Structure formats: structure tokens, C-alpha cells
Amino acid sequence: MAVEQPLAPSGEQTRIHNIGYRNYDGPRLGRAYARRSLYSQSLRGAYGLGRSVKSKVLPMLLFVVMCVPAAIMVAVAVATKAKELPVDYTRYAIFLQAVIGLYVASQAPQAVSRDLRFKTVPLYFSRPIETVDYVRAKYAALASALFILTAAPLLVLYIGALLAKLDFTDQTKGFAQGLVSVALLSLLFAGIGLVISAVTPRRGFGIAAVIAVLTISYGAVSTIQAIAFDQNSPDAVPWIGLFSPITLIDGLQTAFLGASSSFPGGVDVSSAQGVVYVIVVLGIIAGCYGLLTRRYRKVGL
């Protein structure tokens, strides 16, 4: 190509000379490391880190919106020397479900639709990873991002409760139950969000579809529950709750995690019904994982 002319000052600007190609003989860490790298990149991406300033705005804002009410409650509890926190750990996520829904709707398409739209997926599969690695990394990343979003305010509440010198055992137990609940919620929401977003390379469609699925299912379920309750058949209420993600979590934690449900009339969920809830939740999580794996087997190069 270019012939080197070291003593040619003929108007050519100073430039860095090619110091030659260096071969790489260091370690190659293989498939598991590649999967971890994809996980951490996706997790950071879910909060806009490593991306443009614009893409940091929404996730960070939602994170703040999740934490502020917790901080206010804590402040009130400390100031008024309350005997207990104004809200249960397990109820917090249910109260702020709209914020969580918005986060899933905005970040699930970000996690998968972008790769499909800009055709980055084939590049990943030209590396040591396989389709299952891609799916696992993305699923784990979004679930972790959601867990951070939902567990952070609980942590604020817990620290606040300890500062307010509330009963340690009580608070720790409640906090632990809350963590289990939001962990399941994170897995469930991440799965549903990813499956919907992985269908379309268009981010907008993904966002709209996720919001639609979450709000319509919740709206329909709570309306039917209210009707069932008014028609004097409260027994049907828990069964109806199986049909929307947030009522699933609500019912599950009512049965097993000492929560009081937000169902109409505060209808209780029996242990037997609770088992069904657990099966359905785990079934949906596994189903989402299976669907994603199937979807990406087709994408390939």
C-alpha cells in the first residue's frame, strides 16, 4: 500500500506511523465468559449505561420514582416515631406496579428488539456463544435490572425501619418476604416482556404491546374480580387472579409470604390455591424461556 517515506516533509502532516500488527496470544476465556459479558452489558444497558445520554433518562427517572415514595415513608416513620411502616414490604411493588410496567415496557424492547432491528444478533452467534447463552444472558439481565428496580425501595424501607428502631426480627422477616416476592415478580415480568419484544424488531411496537398486555390483563382481571365479589361469589376471586401477572404475584404472596391481598374485599388465597399460583408463575417463567430459545433458534445468521 503506502510506501514509507520517512524523510518526506513535503507538506504532509505529522501522523502516527503504523507500528505494525501485533498478534494476540493471551487467554481466550470462552463461552461462559462471553455469556457473562453479554449479561453485564445488557444489565448496564437496561439503565442506559454505556449508551447515549438520552437512553439513560427514562430508566433512571423510573428508578428514582420507585425509590422516592419509600424515602418519604421512611422519613415520615422516623419523624413521627411510628410503630410500623405505613406499607408492607410485599405491598410496595403492587402499589407501584404502573412504574414497574413502564420500566419493563421500555427496557425489554431495548434489550432484544435493538439486536434484531440492527441485525446484531448474527454477530453474537458468530462468536463462541450459542442461542441458549444469548437467551439466558438477556433474560437474566432484564430480570436482574427489574430486581434492582423493585428491591432498591425495599432496601430503603428496611434501612429506614431500622433507623426508626422498629422491631428487628419483624422487619427482617418482612424484608426477606418482600425480596422473594419481587424476585419472582422480576422473573415473571422480564419473561413476559422479552417474549413480546423478541417478536418484533420495532421498538415502538414492543413498548406498546408490553404495556397493552400488562394493563389490559390487569384491568380485565380486577374488573371481573370486582364483579364476582359483588355477585356474592368471593370464592371465584382468587381463581380469576391467575390471569394477570401482577395479580398472580399478589395472590402468591398472600398465600405464602404473609401479605394481605389487594383483591376486592381483601379476599384471602388459600394454601391450595397458592400452590396453583406457584405452579402457574413458574410455568409462565419456564414457558417464556422456552419460547425465547425457540425464537432465537430461528434467527441465526
Add this chain to the structure above:
Amino acid sequence: MTLVVVLATTVDDVTVIATESLSKRFPRVTALDRLSVDIGPGVTGLVGANGAGKSTLIKILLGLSPATEGRADVLGLDVATKGGAIRERVGYMPEHDCLPPDVSATEFVVHMARMSGLPPTAARERTADTLRHVGLYEERYRPMGGYSTGMKQRVKLAQALVHDPQLVFLDEPTNGLDPVGRDEMLGLIRRIHTDFGISVLVTSHLLGELERTCDHVVVIDGGKLLRSSSTRDFTQTTTTLAIEVTDSDEHPDGTRAVREALRARGVDTNDSSGLPGAGHILLLTADGEQTYDLVRDVVADLGLGLVRMEQRRHHIAEVFRDDRTTDAQDARKEAVGHGG
């Protein structure tokens, strides 16, 4: 022990890619049909029209798509069982756009380096090196959405090279580039082998541009191997000259006059049917300097103006013609020539 090592190296030296009656059938099409080819180190061109099976072959060689029949080895590893190990040592530059617009080239290439298994520090160092080698400097910190096609192609090449593979697959790397960008890219591809010591398999539907870059060219069509030979063989047989002349009062059809005069001197010409400017451009095979002189003399003797005399970039179609040249076909061409 030593012997085995020596043997292994020799085998590596001889073939980088080997396929044995490799077939890939889809429900409606046969993408590859019993393809057997050995490819050595160096720059190898894989030429074929769109849909000839180039991309399918690359997919199989990366271990991403199982072959229906036959087998293939890449760097001595079986594609059916060692896909992961192959992909660790092989780079791939896709034909299509694959760059997210909102990240910078540096960030993107670092990420892809880590996806190939490079530890974080090494990934960063090699990204800086590789981007410089492909000719991307200050722009590398800007989001890639604002890049020109040439810059995007360079990033795509960089991500294929960042983990210092032993072999890279480049799928149509000159697509969409202007002539200058095309030449730069071809020069870069040449350097990948000469300076970096990495073997290259580069696909194109233009034989002409590969001729200058590759040591070896493999031509496939309809999934079948049409030809596999060193570039020198190709150049010797396919240097084609295109000439165009003006008409004059004496020779109202200048093209025809030249054709007849050339035939009288024992040089056959083809009309350029199917190519742009058909009917006005004559194609003939050049046998070195004397052919140029002959054309000049013939045109001057007839008193015509020579509008154009250039070396033709060979299109894939010419290889087919060349390869299948039979007496019958020659005879048919003659007939067409007389008729015209």
C-alpha cells in the same frame, strides 16, 4: 510427539478449509450440492451470483447450520462438533449492516472482543489497535449512526479481526462502497493476510475485484463448484479488452468495420450482448502488448476514432462462458456475429 506437532502444522498449512461433498438442502432449494473444495492459507475469493450458496457455505463453516450431507473442516476442526472452538478462532464480517447506531465504534468493538472471550483489558487494547489498523481514528468515539458506509465497513471489519483470529470470513466487504473506498477495502483485505498473517475467505459477485486481491479463487454456482484455481490462471485466460469506435462517412457502421478488419487479422471479437452499450462495444481477448497495437493500427487504418479501449472488469458471467467454452458454443457465437 514432535512428529505429531510437525504433522499437524503441515496439515494446517495445507488446508484452512476443507469440504467433502458438502450439501445443504432446504425444502424447496438445494443451496449447496456436493461441494468438495480445499482452501489453503492466504486470501481466497469465493465468487458466485446472488443465491449461489456463498452465505450458506459460511454459515455451515461457522458451525451455525448443520449440513444435510457431507462434512467440512475449518482449521482442522469438524464444523459439526467443534462449532464453538471454530468460532473462537474465526472472524466473521456479515454482508448486511449490523451496527447499533447509538454506540461508538470503540464501545461496540470492545464488547464484541469480550464476546469472543478476550479479558476486559486485552479487549480494550486490541480494539484501539484494530480500529487504527482498519483506518478509523478520531471518529471512533462518535456514535456509529453518523458514519459513512466506508466507515461502517471498517468497523464491521474491525469487529471480525479484534480477537486476532486465524481466519476471517468477509461477506461482500466492498458492497456499497465507491471506487476509492472499494480499492482501500481491497488493499486492507490484502494486508490482513500479508501484514497480519490471517487467512481470508472473501465473497463477492464481482470476479474482477477479487482477481487483484486474492491468491486463489473459488467459483460456485447453484451450490456447485464451478472452478477452483489460483488467480494467475484466471488472469491469463480472461483478460478482456473492450473497444468502442466512432462511425465515419466511409464506414457508417464503424463497429462492424473494425470487427471485420480484426477478423481478417485473425482476432475474434464478441459483441457485448447483454452488457451496457450493447452493439457499440466489442470485446476481445488480449494476448499482451501486441493486441493493443493491433487494435490501434486497425482503427487508424480505417480512419475511425477510438472512443474507448479498456480492460474489462470481469463479470461472473464471463467465467461461466469461459469455463464452458465448447466448439459448439463458439460456433453459435460466430453465427450470431455474422448475423449482426
